[in-house]
Amino acid sequence: MSGLFGTFNIAKRGMFTQQKALDVTAHNIANANTDGYSRQRAKITTTRPFATPSIHNTAEPGQLGTGSQIAAIERIRDSFIDFQVRAESSILGQYSTREKFLSEVEGILNEPTDTGISNLMGEFYKAWQDLSKHPEGSNTRVVAAEKSASLANSINHTYGQLEKLKENSKELTRSAVAEVSALLDQIDKLNQEIMTVNVSGKMPNDLMDQRDMLLDEISSKFNIKIEKSNYEGINLKAEDSNLNMIKAVNNKTEVNRLSYVDSIDAKKDPSTGQYTGDIEVTYYKLGNKLSAENKVTVTLKMDPADQNEISRIKKELEDSRVIWTNVNGEPVDDNGVSLGTIDSVTGELNLDPTKSFNTSLFKPSKGELKGLMSINDDIQKYENDLNRLAKSLAWSVNAIHTKNIDKNDQILFFVNKDGGSEDDINASNIAVNPEIMKDVMKIFVGSSKESGESDNERALAIAGLKDTILMIQDIGSDIKTREDLIGVKGSNGFDTAPNEFFIKNNVKGMKMDAYFKNMVNKLGVDAQEANQTAKNQRKLLASFEESRLSISGVSEDEEMTNLIQFQHAYQANAKVIATIDELLDVVINGLKR
Structure with missing residues (x-):
């Protein structure tokens, strides 16, 4: 109704409206440093005006308003920027994981250093070269045996460290799966609470902030797809799958x-x-x-x-x-x-x-889980490369060491320390024969068992492996035995002149030290790619997060300005009430006089 009491009600509503706006401003200021908080804004609208003129009410110059009200408390959020942040978080999660593990692989291979496999291979060849110069001496035999053992031990150790790293990646995968399960349970619970509050007509802004934080966190694990539902609920899937992980309508039989x-x-x-x-x-x-x-x-x-x-x-x-x-x-x-x-x-x-x-396998295209899966595959490839190197070393040396020796008198230089066959030698079990380590005079240096002290043909051939080109890359596929490598499949075989113990080159293969260096170079390229991509992603993600903060973050200066604005409006409404009080005093008490 119009009149003084109508004006009084308008001012009263105005005070309540400004008070609620002050509450929202105070909430924003209180959460200025709260992670994941989105600033809120009181949406002020007019209340329903007096009805239009009719036979039941008085016609007036215009439709008279009745004051203001808080229509909603809005959360300031840009869903498109959220999408961009989560998409880039998935990529960062993948490459930061690869960056970390590939850096550890580089540390394990420890190249180039004085204690790395490359340097030990050089010392191995040099020791056999020295032995070929002094085939009669025991000292050069000891050095050759020790340098060979050092190389084998280094290959063993490197393989063992890679195995530990692979086990670590598996445990991190399990931990990530458990963490994802916990996050999904929290998101599901918040999802149901949000819908319950929204059905009652209220906007659960703080709960939605908490849910968005969890969605940001889970997006780093794998790429996610969010489908909005009624009452501010969401359905959540992995981007690479049709299966529901969170369902707005809480049907557990459809959740995976x-x-x-x-x-x-x-x-x-x-x-x-x-x-x-x-x-x-x-x-x-x-x-x-x-x-x-x-x-x-x-x-x-x-x-x-x-x-x-x-x-x-x-x-x-x-x-x-x-x-x-x-x-x-x-x-x-x-x-x-x-x-x-x-x-x-x-x-x-x-x-x-x-x-x-x-x-049933989960195969994400991005995220931390994708990074862990890819690094497990990479480590396995490096282990396979080491296995090929160990086999080529053992088989080629053994082929020279046993050539033209009666089978009963043959002594393998490299053996499988686990007790398996020569065919099963790999990076984890290659070792110098314990018989040779106990008695270095069992090393065959010359062309035959009865050769003289100056005969060095066999030692010279082993030293010559430094420049021998072998089909190392085919070991494990077409080449599975020593005979395959130093025979028909490997197309190497033995030379006939000037030294029948030299293994012939195969132009389609590569040298052993070159093969290992190629492995190290590939690792360097992979690590550099992961490092650069992760670095670029961090910058890109930081720019998106800065954009999100510029929209959703709390500006204390802006909130203080709003505080003063709402304070003055509150005081003005209070002044209107005081004025109405004076006018009513004139009407009520002034008439008596």
Whole structure:
């Protein structure tokens, strides 16, 4: 209604409105340094005016207003910048992980240094060259044996350190999976609270800030896709998958999580060394190894005749180590179809024979998990390179050391210290024969067992391996034995003149020291790429975060200006009430006089 009491109500509403605006300003100032906080703004609108003129009310010059009100408390946020920040966070998570691990691999290889493999290979060749000059002496034999042992030990140690680093990457993968599960549970809980508050007509700004912080955090683990739903709820998926991780309508049967593959054991026939077709896989639900109830085992049955397929499936599992599971911990494919059921007593997964377990593998294209998966593959490649180097060294030296020696009298210079065959020598087990280390006079230096003191042909040939070109890169694929390398497949063989112990060059191969240097150079390029990409991503992400702060961050100067503005408006409304009070006093008490 109009009149003095109507004006009084307008001023009263104005005071309440300015007070609420002061509350919002005070909240902003209080959270000026709160991580993830988005500044809020009171949206002030007019209240419903007096009705239009009719036969029931008096016509007036204009539609008279009735004051102001707080229509909403808005959160100042730019969703497009949030999208950019999260997309770049995924890329940074991937390359910062690669940067860290590749830097550690560089430290393990320790090249170029006086104690690195390259330098020890040089000393190895030099020791054999010195032995060829003094074949009659025991001192040069001792040096040759010791330098050979030092090289073998260094290869062993390097391989062992790479294995430890690979185990570390696996543990970090498990930890990341467990962390993702915890983050998803928190986001899901906040999601439901936000919708509950929003249904009641209020805007849960602070809860939405908390949810956005968690979304920022999880985006560094892998690239995410957010779909907005009713009542400020969201559906959350991995960008590379169709499976729901968070669902606005809290239907648990449609929600999926990640689990960690702890071990992959591809069974082999000890007599043939071939895969039997059984791959035993153990995984832990949600990456939680603290409880035995979370452990699930499954045996994959494959065709033993298809050795390449078994090897491929095994490698895919080792490279990823993360699978999709439903709420029961059963693996699912990308359409959410369960691949089997878990026996509640034994904890074994009864796999559907028509399904492939590998369809449950989680393969993100970006993020920390992608970085860990790629680094595990990279480390395996470096280990394979070391294995080829160890095999080429052992096989070539052994070929020269045993050539033209009766089989009963042959002594391998390099052996498998684990007790396996020469064919199974690799970077982890290569060692100088203990017989030779005990008695260096068992080193064959000359052309035959009965050769004279000046005969140095065999030692000279081993020293000549420095310049020998071998098919090292084919070891493990086409070349699986010493005979393959120094024979038909390797196309090397022995020379006939002037020294029949020299191994012939194969122009399609490479020298051993060059092969190792190529490995180190590739590592350097990979590390530099990861370092530069991570550096660029940090700058780009910082610029996006600065843009987000310029929009959502609290400016204390701006808030102080608003504080003064709302304070003056509050005082003005109070003055209106005081004026109305005086006018009412005139009307009520003045009429008596």
